[in-house]
Amino acid sequence: MSVMASVINIILTFIAGVILIRNGDRIGAWLVSDITEAGSPADAIQIQAIAFAILGLWFLVAGVRGGANVAFTILTKPKWDETRQFEYLWDQQKQALVGCVVDLAAGVILLFGRAAIARSVRTAWRVVRPPDTDEDRPDNPTT
16 A cells, blocks of 8 residues: 555545544434433343444445545556446455455444344244253243
8 A cells, every 4th residue: 555545545544534423423323313211221122223223324434434545546547548337446455345345344344234134033042052051941930
């Protein structure tokens, strides 16, 4: 990665941090919007859904930051180079391009599929766990 790409990476990380700090209350309210304030406390599925949403947001920020590096590479392509854009990008920033796409895809999946993922993890966990350690059983005296 060139010096200019590193500087852009630092600047975008700083901007993302400022945006998250300034809009933290709204972003936090949106991330926990699946949980009602009144009523019983949040269960494990709701808490896992929030964790997946936070992880998805982190991946989205990383993907946008990687996308800026990729865009910088395209914008600074020499005029004399007649290679097509994607070929030039693949040759120059293969790892950044793949990382950007994977980060963005993972972020979108985790952020918008968080409830389904949390339910799937719970179902998979019940299959893996022995029945005598299942805390969610109705006959469990600790619940």
